[in-house]
Amino acid sequence: EGESYDVIALNIKMQAITGTDLKSYRTLLSSDISKGRETNPIQCVNAVDDEPEPRDYVYITKNCKTSDSFSIDTKMNSLHVCSCVERCVTDECECTKLSMKCWYDEEGKLTSDFNFADPPLIFECSEACSCNAITCRNRVVQRGLQQRFQLYKTEKKGWSIKTLRFIPKGSYVCEYVGEILTDIVADQRDDDSYLFDLDNRDTESFCIDAKFYGNFARFINHSCSPNLHPIKVFIDHQDLRFPRIALFAKNDIDAEEELSFDYGHKFWLVKYKSFTCHCGATDCKYS
Numbered sequence: 711e712g713e714s715y716d717v718i719a720l721n722i723k724m725q726a727i728t729g730t731d732l733k734s735y736r737t738l739l740s741s742d743i744s745k746g747r748e749t750n751p752i753q754c755v756n757a758v759d760d761e762p763e764p765r766d767y768v769y770i771t772k773n774c775k776t777s778d779s780f781s782i783d784t785k786m787n788s789l790h791v792c793s794c795v796e797r798c799v800t801d802e803c804e805c806t807k808l809s810m811k812c813w814y815d816e817e818g819k820l821t822s823d824f825n826f827a828d829p830p831l832i833f834e835c836s837e838a839c840s841c842n843a844i845t846c847r848n849r850v851v852q853r854g855l856q857q858r859f860q861l862y863k864t865e866k867k868g869w870s871i872k873t874l875r876f877i878p879k880g881s882y883v884c885e886y887v888g889e890i891l892t893d894i895v896a897d898q899r900d901d902d903s904y905l906f907d908l909d910n911r912d913t914e915s916f917c918i919d920a921k922f923y924g925n926f927a928r929f930i931n932h933s934c935s936p937n938l939h940p941i942k943v944f945i946d947h948q949d950l951r952f953p954r955i956a957l958f959a960k961n962d963i964d965a966e967e968e969l970s971f972d973y974g975h976k977f978w979l980v981k982y983k984s985f986t987c988h989c990g991a992t993d994c995k996y997s
């Protein structure tokens with residue numbers, strides 16, 4: 711684009727030597743924002759402006775606590791376990807009974823009869839189960855990331871996450887990881903842009919806040935017609951106050967497609983005053 715002769719020459723030379731051109735070199739801000747913490751590296755790319763890689767948070771891969779005002783029941787003897795011998799494929803498996811049935815198919819995708827509109831709680835098998843941790847079918851979220859993602863700068867929605875590979879409908883994509891807060895503490899947070907409510911029917915309710923501590927899911931933007939949906943999953947503990955939030959693909963997602971989930975009315979009730987939705991969906995509700 712009107713580059714001078716010597717920049718073009720440098721470009722050609724760089725492409726020849728490093729296999730990447732100047733432009734993509736200039737836009738690749740990091741080869742792994744998780745700094746080796748995730749199973750696969752997550753690049754950071756900004757081809758839009760000069761904003762550097764976001765560094766105003768601590769990258770974590772498991773939910774964390776920063777207060778002693780509550781504790782999670784992680785006692786091994788609080789867990790309902792299964793006594794399956796091998797693969798937990800029968801409906802006798804006590805863990806899948808807790809979830810009503812095993813919602814995972816042989817490839818670890820949600821079965822086609824899974825109801826995203828009113829999803830059940832999923833109880834995966836745990837350390838305390840007698841089944842085989844490799845062959846057991848009731849273990850998907852605990853196996854971690856299976857795809858390749860990229861953090862990239864968008865024109866109108868700040869940073870966002872895209873998948874670099876095709877993701878079939880029903881696949882587990884990632885967990886919304888952050889700092890677990892009581893509702894009370896969340897209500898005092900100045901910036902509520904990264905909160906996720908763990909709504910609980912009973913009295914005390916908790917939130918996940920990914921502002922100060924979180925994984926790449928903190929950068930996933932809202933859409934009124936999203937391709938991900940949050941599902942509550944229990945793995946190492948079954949303390950119903952603290953479900954883990956697993957984002958599953960609610961339809962096929964093409965390579966290079968932006969990931970999104972519906973933040974819900976609560977988010978827009980607060981944020982509609984500051985900005986409107988740019989999801990571009992035909993049925994966009996907050997533009």
Ligand SMILES: COc1cc2c(NC3CCN(Cc4ccccc4)CC3)nc(NCCCN(C)C)nc2cc1OCCCCCN
Pocket residue numbers: 893894896897898899900901902903904905906907917973974976977978980981
């Ligand atoms: C913007 O999106 C959200 C805001 C939330 C929020 N905001 C409060 C508003 C009042 N100020 C008050 C305040 C303002 C200024 C300074 C201090 C305090 C403190 C933060 N509070 C709580 N839960 C704690 C309160 C619940 N209580 C009312 C029962 N949950 C929220 C979940 C949200 O999206 C969820 C979906 C988005 C998913 C992806 N991120």
